[in-house]
Amino acid sequence: xxxxxxxxxxxxxxxxxxxxxxxxxxxxxxxxxxxxxxxxxxxxxxxxxxxx
Amino acid sequence: xxxxxxxxxxxxxxxxxxxxxxxxxxxxxxxxxxxxxxxxxxxxxxxxxxxxxxxxxxxxxxxxxxxxxxxxxxxxxxxxxxxxxxxxxxxxxxxxxxxxxxxxxxxxxxxxxxxxxxxxxxxxxxxxxxxxxxxxxxxxxxxxxxxxxxxxxxxxxxxxxxxxxxxxxxxxxxxxxxxxxxxxxxxxxxxxxxxxxxxxxxxxxxxxxxxxxxxxxxxxxxxxxxxxxxxxxxxxxxxxxxxxxxxxxxxxxxxxxxxxxxxxxxxxxxxxxxxxxxxxxxxxxxxxxxxxxxxxxxxxxxxxxxxxxxxxxxxxxxxxxxxxxxxxxxxxxxxxxxxxxxxxxxxxxxxxxxxxxxxxxxxxxxxxxxxxxxxxxxxxxxxxxxxxxxxxxx
Numbered sequence: 001x002x003x004x005x006x007x008x009x010x011x012x013x014x015x016x017x018x019x020x021x022x023x024x025x026x027x028x029x030x031x032x033x034x035x036x037x038x039x040x041x042x043x044x045x046x047x048x049x050x051x052x
Numbered sequence: 053x054x055x056x057x058x059x060x061x062x063x064x065x066x067x068x069x070x071x072x073x074x075x076x077x078x079x080x081x082x083x084x085x086x087x088x089x090x091x092x093x094x095x096x097x098x099x100x101x102x103x104x105x106x107x108x109x110x111x112x113x114x115x116x117x118x119x120x121x122x123x124x125x126x127x128x129x130x131x132x133x134x135x136x137x138x139x140x141x142x143x144x145x146x147x148x149x150x151x152x153x154x155x156x157x158x159x160x161x162x163x164x165x166x167x168x169x170x171x172x173x174x175x176x177x178x179x180x181x182x183x184x185x186x187x188x189x190x191x192x193x194x195x196x197x198x199x200x201x202x203x204x205x206x207x208x209x210x211x212x213x214x215x216x217x218x219x220x221x222x223x224x225x226x227x228x229x230x231x232x233x234x235x236x237x238x239x240x241x242x243x244x245x246x247x248x249x250x251x252x253x254x255x256x257x258x259x260x261x262x263x264x265x266x267x268x269x270x271x272x273x274x275x276x277x278x279x280x281x282x283x284x285x286x287x288x289x290x291x292x293x294x295x296x297x298x299x300x301x302x303x304x305x306x307x308x309x310x311x312x313x314x315x316x317x318x319x320x321x322x323x324x325x326x327x328x329x330x331x332x333x334x335x336x337x338x339x340x341x342x343x344x345x346x347x348x349x350x351x352x353x354x355x356x357x358x359x360x361x362x363x364x365x366x367x368x369x370x371x372x373x374x375x376x377x378x379x380x381x382x383x384x385x386x387x388x389x390x391x392x393x394x395x396x397x398x399x400x401x402x403x404x405x406x407x408x409x410x411x412x413x414x415x416x417x418x419x420x421x422x423x424x425x426x427x428x429x430x431x432x433x434x435x436x437x438x439x440x441x442x443x444x445x446x
Contacts, residue, residue, distance in 0.1 A: 008195060041157070042194050042195045042199050043194040043199075
């Protein structure tokens with residue numbers, strides 16, 4: 001599973017960790033994140049992420 | 053020290069830092085201010101604090117209006133230390149478990165600075181807080197310019213407390229836009245170029261969001277510099293324009309450093325070539341001009357021509373410094389080129405080019421290198437190089 005980096009603030013989404021604070025379980029691939037998921041640091045939408 | 057009354061029951065109680073000249077690597081030739089605002093209502097409210105070294109100034113100004121122990125609420129629009137640094141000591145002196153209203157990210161970030169013992173009250177975007185006769189409305193503005201940033205809007209008085217947005221590093225006798233006039237705009241532009249440039253697309257979104265909220269704004273109070281009371285629309289219009297990142301089509305900068313004046317001679321010949329084609333161009337020497345002033349000029353230039361001598365097979369240190377700084381600001385919509393004099397290996401001009409390519413700038417020329425001192429023929433090459441760049445700008 002690939003890591004994805006936020007092009008706005010540099011936050012790295014690691015699927016192995018998920019985003020538990022915002023209800024995303026560990027092991028969730030980036031592609032499976034809900035469409036309205038946003039960067040937990042800067043609020044950027046999914047389309048502002050690129051493969052690390 | 054007296055507080056400055058800015059409206060009925062509302063005061064600027066912030067601090068003036070007359071002597072700061074280096075603000076984390078940004079040159080502040082006229083100092084700065086750390087603005088903080090006191091609202092006297094049923095709930096006495098303080099918006100933001102100051103750098104920790106200026107706590108006494110803040111306390112004295114609050115005391116000129118009211119006993120600081122009567123503060124009921126504190127709002128933290130931004131976690132950065134020039135606005136929150138005095139918070140723990142202020143709370144210690146007031147001796148109360150005063151609620152500190154902040155954004156969700158503000159809660160996280162304040163806790164990372166000062167621990168969990170403060171009575172944080174995270175607020176949602178759009179949430180309102182009743183102060184008595186007045187209402188504060190919070191507007192999340194993430195990444196303008198930290199994840200925690202937010203605006204607070206005082207509904208009844210139509211005042212926007214805009215944190216670092218619309219700010220300027222300027223300390224002077226003037227405290228309002230009408231007192232200083234047009235002379236404040238270069239400071240506002242320098243602030244935008246050095247602090248906010250990379251977030252321009254997000255700022256555009258926030259400006260639209262504020263427009264859609266349809267909030268009448270009679271005054272904008274940023275956390276640095278003068279307050280916009282006569283014509284707040286002027287700075288909003290300037291931000292709208294700056295957010296478009298459209299360079300001046302006929303402006304070029306030749307940015308360089310030099311060891312024995314050879315790269316300098318090249319820079320001046322390139323400037324002459326650009327000028328010969330009608331481009332407004334000037335050289336900026338990196339040990340004479342501060343990086344933050346060079347960036348302010350680079351912000352709206354169409355072409356950046358960057359020169360470095362080769363030192364020990366690499367870049368000259370000030371050029372590496374500048375390129376690192378520029379890259380972080382994510383420049384767009386610009387033409388770029390590189391040049392430099394060298395002794396025996398000559399890596400620098402190519403290294404500059406590599407950095408410019410990484411930034412995604414458009415390069416119309418190969419790097420121009422000249423060994424040791426440029427002779428007449430070499431200077432002619434530089435002149436023609438400048439001319440070709442000028443033509444590529446069209």
